[in-house]
């Protein structure tokens with residue numbers, strides 16, 4: 001073990017800490033984490049862990065989610081500027097205005113949203129269970145879906161429900177174009193295209209599988225020794241390669257990099273554990289309301 005990893009291990013023991021990392025984190029961070037996964041998997045881990053401290057290697061809304069699900073634990077985000085531009089595309093005030101226009105609607109918010117927005121929502125979902133969450137709601141109910149319009153359209157297509165969508169999007173996923181996929185398919189005609197639902201509709205139209213990152217990992221394991229074109233943030237390719245050395249993984253676009261996810265470094269994890277920085281706390285009233293929506297998310301298991 002090198003010195004940096006040894007130091008992190010010692011600090012983890014001292015603080016009784018667990019390190020959770022999202023699939024989009026830099027490879028070295030995914031490698032040292034106690035658990036790596038998608039938003040749903042990480043939320044479940046955060047709610048179950050016995051550790052006193054959770055070091056969240058991801059972006060702010062993920063650390064907030066962990067803090068809401070585990071209110072007695074200390075949640076640390078190693079870089080406090082690691083935010084999610086999509087989550088910032090809707091505020092609680094904007095959601096309240098939208099609810100006033102559709103007073104009978106239920107609100108489903110994507111986990112990529114602020115704690116305040118979650119507190120204004122009835123249900124929360126991740127990309128792996130958005131379809132199941134919407135399918136579980138009464139047919140006669142109108143549904144507002146925020147903030148990602150592309151995940152929302154995917155849910156419309158899969159459920160046949162007519163959702164009220166918010167025009168949010170992920171800047172990292174929308175850089176992947178249909179031409180990127182066509183070019184890669186020309187070069188690798190036998191490859192299976194796995195695409196995240198946050199991608200645009202023209203990209204999804206010519207993809208083979210629309211999957212969350214956790215579902216991509218499971219699909220690749222079930223289909224060994226294949227070629228895959230990956231249309232999502234490229235950080236996941238590290239774990240895909242590690243888990244499936246006999247398969248080949250090709251990024252649909254090398255531009256699909258989330259700068260916020262890459263803000264977490266090994267040095268920042270050390271600083272975080274040494275100084276117990278940066279604590280993520282949520283005002284109690286917001287936390288209690290948001291937890292109801294999040295508990296419903298964690299209880300709804302994806303079918304894939």
Ligand code: SF4
Pocket residue numbers: 024059083084085086087112170171172173233258259260261
């Ligand atoms: S990849 Fe997109 S949705 Fe995920 S954290 Fe980055 S900006 Fe937000």
